Amino acid sequence: MKSIRYEFDRLIDVFRRVHSEKNAAVVDDRWQLEVMRRIRNIEPAELRANFLAMFEEFIWRLSPVTCVLLIALAIILMLTDFTSDNEIFSLFLNNSDEISLGEILQL
Amino acid sequence: MNDHSRTLSDEDIIRRILDGDVNAFEYLLKGYQGHVLGILKRHIPFVHVEETAQEVFIRAYRALPTLKHRDRFKQWLSSIAVRTCQDFWRKQYRSKEKTISDLTDRQQDWLKQVLDEQSEHSFNESWKQKEAREVLDWALYQLSPNDRMILELVYLEDHSVKEAAELMGISIANLKVRSFRSRKKLNKLLSSHSTEHGRVS
Numbered sequence: 001m002k003s004i005r006y007e008f009d010r011l012i013d014v015f016r017r018v019h020s021e022k023n024a025a026v027v028d029d030r031w032q033l034e035v036m037r038r039i040r041n042i043e044p045a046e047l048r049a050n051f052l053a054m055f056e057e058f059i060w061r062l063s064p065v066t067c068v069l070l071i072a073l074a075i076i077l078m079l080t081d082f083t084s085d086n087e088i089f090s091l092f093l094n095n096s097d098e099i100s101l102g103e104i105l106q107l
Numbered sequence: 108m109n110d111h112s113r114t115l116s117d118e119d120i121i122r123r124i125l126d127g128d129v130n131a132f133e134y135l136l137k138g139y140q141g142h143v144l145g146i147l148k149r150h151i152p153f154v155h156v157e158e159t160a161q162e163v164f165i166r167a168y169r170a171l172p173t174l175k176h177r178d179r180f181k182q183w184l185s186s187i188a189v190r191t192c193q194d195f196w197r198k199q200y201r202s203k204e205k206t207i208s209d210l211t212d213r214q215q216d217w218l219k220q221v222l223d224e225q226s227e228h229s230f231n232e233s234w235k236q237k238e239a240r241e242v243l244d245w246a247l248y249q250l251s252p253n254d255r256m257i258l259e260l261v262y263l264e265d266h267s268v269k270e271a272a273e274l275m276g277i278s279i280a281n282l283k284v285r286s287f288r289s290r291k292k293l294n295k296l297l298s299s300h301s302t303e304h305g306r307v308s
Contacts, residue, residue: 007222008294012262014221018239019263022148027157032136035161039132039168 118177125172132168135180140164142181143188150192150259159195163188182273189256189274196252210245214238218297242297249296254289261286 115123115134123131143163147156167187174183210218217238247255253275260271261282272282 008297011218011221011297014239015243016263016265018243019149019259022153027140027144027160031157031161032133032140035136035164036130036133038161038165040129042165042168 116178117180121171121174121177121180124168132164135167136164139181139184143184146185146188147192149264150189150256151195155195159191163191166191186274186276189260190276193252193256193275196255200252210242214242214245218242246293246296250289250292253285254292257282257286257289258293262290 117135117138120131120134124135140160143160144156147159147163151159163184167184170187174180176183217236221239247258250258256275257271260266260274261268266274268279268282268286271286272279275282277285
């Protein structure tokens with residue numbers, strides 16, 4: 001008794017032969033002219049849009065670098081002394097009559 | 108133009124196109140139209156080959172700036188051709204009312220005969236019968252565009268798994284899983300239509 005796999009493989013073998021026997025397709029000069037006509041009608045902007053797509057692709061590759069920079073920036077900000085800025089702000093809020101914004105910003 | 112195309116490499120031609128020389132695309136068109144038509148004729152009906160081939164080259168032109176390895180233009184173009192075929196079938200499935208007609212008695216007889224065939228000679232002749240083409244077309248039409256393409260690439264055209272995965276733009280592992288499933292689907296489909304071979308492996 002033949003196995004099911006053997007039967008299926010025989011069938012695949014038949015289909016493989018059928019598949020390879022498909023008619024050859026040939027195109028004439030008119031076909032080429034038509035393709036080139038359509039290509040010439042494509043706006044350069046459409047091609048540039050693809051440059052944008054490529055640019056986006058590269059931007060994503062820079063994401064690890066961006067993350068590292070963000071972390072570094074966060075650390076620098078953490079280490080920076082904010083106290084003076086806070087003090088100036090609270091001073092401005094509490095004594096708004098005496099100190100103008102221009103004075104704070106040293107204008 | 109032909110003399111030029113012989114001396115220019117694909118990379119040179121692509122560089123010229125991207126520099127704004129649209130006419131240089133004709134070198135690529137002439138150089139690869141046979142290759143593209145060869146792919147399309149195996150995957151879509153003959154009457155749609157010309158139109159779809161145009162679509163392939165236009166897609167390639169539009170996507171040219173994204174081509175990373177210009178020395179691998181042929182492989183890149185092949186994958187565009189394969190994906191355009193998949194899109195063709197997706198459109199066909201959407202636009203047409205999918206009539207799931209059954210195999211005719213004549214086609215079922217052919218199927219049964221192939222599976223029962225004892226003589227190697229008769230077996231070798233069976234693929235020449237028009238029922239062979241009809242049953243294959245019917246079976247492929249029952250499958251999804253993805254399953255259909257995987258079966259054609261891996262089992263009917265003997266592409267390696269790596270090649271097929273590249274052509275379809277999916278991972279090798281993904282292709283292996285999908286090819287196993289699509290083969291199983293085809294097996295189930297055909298075995299259920301062969302009266303004496305209604306077993307599913």
